Amino acid sequence: MNPGKYNFICFYLFLILFFFSCQKKENTYIETINVNDARLSKAKPGDWRYSRDEEFQTFGDFQRLKKIKPEPGRNIIYLQPIGEFDELQKKEIELTQEYLNKYFQLETKVLPVLPDNIVPKTARRIFREGQEQILAGYVLDNVLIKRKPKDAVVVMGITEKDLFPKPEWNYVFGQASYEEGVGVTSIYRFSGGHVSDANFNESLERLIKISSHEIGHMFGISHCLNANCVMNGTNSLSETDYHFARACSLCQQKLNSSLHYDHKKRLLDLKDFFEKQHLNSEYLLAEKDFNLFK
Structure with missing residues (x-):
């Protein structure tokens, strides 16, 4: 090959490579x-x-x-209400279902309500402020894990009663078993013990935050720093x-x-x-x- 022609080709290729290397990489x-x-x-x-x-x-x-990851045949988020809910509390649960569907982009369903008496007296206590509390670990181990649907990727329990994690703790907003893909939270603290028209949005926002937080943990995300x-x-x-x-x-x-x-x-x-x-x-x-x- 003619040396001049060879040098021209090399120079031309160099210009092409230089041009592409200078192009701004599009951000994800x-x-x-x-x-x-x-x-x-x-x-x-x-x-x-x-x-x-x-x-x-x-x-x-x-x-x-x-x-835990969604997979075919095991890709639905379930909410499991436990207790006696008034109309505003039921509306909060329905909106939480809608929100989690949008947040995780996964089908989200609400299971039939379970009665309060599914939690025995040995897993309850009366707190110093006078309200009844439910042991969160009992709900996880003896209610949610045993009733987890086969097509569930995770199950989130929602109680209307306050929760506590162990005797020396006052209360807990939410708790989860990440290996089993089950968690529980309570409406009680988010609304000062009573959901009203006046505090509905504040209570709802707290519920969707804690629910998505606990499910995020179930999917492997640690506390964010x-x-x-x-x-x-x-x-x-x-x-x-x-x-x-x-x-x-x-x-x-x-x-x-x-x-x-x-x-x-x-x-x-x-x-x-x-x-x-x-x-x-x-x-x-x-x-x-x-x-x-x-």
């Missing part, structure tokens, strides 16, 4: 919404993070973890209210790697839910993420 959805993550504030006495030395779970840590996120640990209602219902970009990356949903459809579904329920702060967060698609 997760890389794009990272700008909308809100930094965690410094933990104060009484906060979950203040007295706990939890390890940061990277995406690689999550990938290596043995965890990355940003303000629904997967942050919480010790109090004020801490729960401070945390977003939005999962941060890292926790969304973990979730999507197991559930494989369409990000855009999920955001549209969540925006629709927040708008209809007048959960304005969460609507604006979903809108900010969605606008990055444009």
Whole structure:
């Protein structure tokens, strides 16, 4: 080959490679919404993070973890109400079903209500404020695991009575057995013991946060130390209210790697839910993420 022609070809190939190497790599959805993550504030006495030395779970840590994943024939989220619910409480459960369907992009169903007496007196106590409490571990081990439907990927129990995890603890918002894929939460604390028209939205927002948080754990996501996120640990209602219902970009990356949903459809579904329920702060967060698609 003519040396001049050979040099020309080499120079031409060099220009092509240089051109493509200079092209800006298009960011993924997760890389794009990272700008909308809100930094965690410094933990104060009484906060979950203040007295706990939890390890940061990277995406690689999550990938290596043995965890529950939906699979054909075992891919439905079930809610199991336990107790006697009034009409507003029933409405909260129905809306939680709708929300979890949109949040996880998995079919979500509500099982028939189980009566209070399914929990024996030995697994109950009267707390110092006068309300009856149910032992959360009993609900997990003796009710939910034994009744878990064959097509369930996870089951989330919802009680109208307060919950406690062990005798020395005052109460617990939620508890789960991650290996078995069952969890339980209570409406009681989210509404000050009584759901009303005035506190309905506040109570609902707390319920959807704790429910999606516990189910997120069942899918292998640890407490989030990355940003303000629904997967942050919480010790109090004020801490729960401070945390977003939005999962941060890292926790969304973990979730999507197991559930494989369409990000855009999920955001549209969540925006629709927040708008209809007048959960304005969460609507604006979903809108900010969605606008990055444009």
